[in-house]
Amino acid sequence: MSEKQRQFLTGAEVVVQACIDAGATQMYGYPITPGTEVLTGWINRVDKLEDKMYLQTEDEIAAGFAICGAVMGGKKAFTATAGPGTVLMQDAMSMADGMRLPFVAIIIQRGGPSSGTVIYSQQEVNLAIHGGNGEGMRIVYSPSNLEEMYELTRLTFNNAWKYRFPSVLLSDGFLMKTRQPVELNFEIENVEPTALVSSESQKNIRNIYSFEEELRLELENQEKDFNKMAEEVTRFESFKADDCDELIIAHGIVAGAVKEAMVELENQGKKVGLFRPVTLSPFPKDELNKLASKVKKFFIVESSMGQLRDLVKQNLDSKISIEIDGLYRPAVGIESEEIIKAINKQ
Numbered sequence: 001m002s003e004k005q006r007q008f009l010t011g012a013e014v015v016v017q018a019c020i021d022a023g024a025t026q027m028y029g030y031p032i033t034p035g036t037e038v039l040t041g042w043i044n045r046v047d048k049l050e051d052k053m054y055l056q057t058e059d060e061i062a063a064g065f066a067i068c069g070a071v072m073g074g075k076k077a078f079t080a081t082a083g084p085g086t087v088l089m090q091d092a093m094s095m096a097d098g099m100r101l102p103f104v105a106i107i108i109q110r111g112g113p114s115s116g117t118v119i120y121s122q123q124e125v126n127l128a129i130h131g132g133n134g135e136g137m138r139i140v141y142s143p144s145n146l147e148e149m150y151e152l153t154r155l156t157f158n159n160a161w162k163y164r165f166p167s168v169l170l171s172d173g174f175l176m177k178t179r180q181p182v183e184l185n186f187e188i189e190n191v192e193p194t195a196l197v198s199s200e201s202q203k204n205i206r207n208i209y210s211f212e213e214e215l216r217l218e219l220e221n222q223e224k225d226f227n228k229m230a231e232e233v234t235r236f237e238s239f240k241a242d243d244c245d246e247l248i249i250a251h252g253i254v255a256g257a258v259k260e261a262m263v264e265l266e267n268q269g270k271k272v273g274l275f276r277p278v279t280l281s282p283f284p285k286d287e288l289n290k291l292a293s294k295v296k297k298f299f300i301v302e303s304s305m306g307q308l309r310d311l312v313k314q315n316l317d318s319k320i321s322i323e324i325d326g327l328y329r330p331a332v333g334i335e336s337e338e339i340i341k342a343i344n345k346q
Contacts (some may be wrong), residue, residue, distance in 0.1 A: 139159050297323045
């Protein structure tokens with residue numbers, strides 16, 4: 001979008017616009033709440049465009065492997081799914097992990113286990129990062145508002161193709177169904193796709209290793225690439241975190257509720273700050289540890305039983321000892337009043 005426009009859009013409409021602006025040409029998917037509007041929105045926007053297409057596959061397994069095939073042919077393809085669909089797609093995503101494919105997935109979390117609830121959750125963090133039989137070397141973005149959702153969707157495509165790691169925009173049904181005024185004026189240059197396999201090159205992208213030592217060496221090389229990429233890709237938001245006693249850690253839409261709560265908490269005389277990882281993978285561990293050395297306590301707020309907490313602990317320097325408390329509300333939206341009450345209850 002070249003002109004600065006203020007539009008009244010839902011999160012799903014923002015994502016579809018971002019995919020179009022990112023230069024995506026193909027979508028493969030299967031309808032599943034709360035991500036169906038991405039599929040139907042894409043269909044409505046591109047149905048009569050000759051350079052773009054869609055295919056509703058028989059299930060998420062087929063959609064995932066269709067993405068793998070399309071990107072190997074040099075097509076900027078993507079999918080959108082949620083919950084049980086994310087589970088089914090792990091087979092294809094695991095293959096994309098091993099083959100270093102620019103697999104792009106829009107994942108809109110829903111509560112589990114099994115089909116669970118169909119609208120909201122933050123319970124797919126582990127699945128987005130570590131799903132499959134690998135080491136979790138994926139790029140995972142967690143947007144907090146609609147304008148950021150647009151920007152991060154664009155970056156999800158760009159970094160998938162630039163660094164050749166599967167990339168995920170991890171959101172939720174509340175944010176996807178929110179409708180609000182937005183200005184989608186971002187100067188982002190697209191990374192162009194290139195064919196990984198063609199009739200001319202007949203390149204074989206290896207996915208099976210006969211010897212354990214071969215696989216170990218491959219993973220070590222991937223880790224080097226991932227860590228180097230992390231220096232450029234890792235993002236976070238630090239809000240009033242340099243001069244606080246208690247650091248609240250949250251991601252996605254929950255971080256918005258934390259900011260609202262902070263206003264009242266400050267009025268009560270409490271010194272609180274917010275640390276929000278924008279990339280859940282690679283995790284902004286350097287900034288986390290820097291802040292950990294300055295504050296007395298971490299307070300984690302999430303719509304999960306501790307998936308963000310576990311990420312924090314995994315990335316915390318073993319030499320740092322800090323108290324960690326939190327508000328854990330699996331599959332339930334969290335309002336600012338609940339956060340204020342939980343902080344004051346300590």
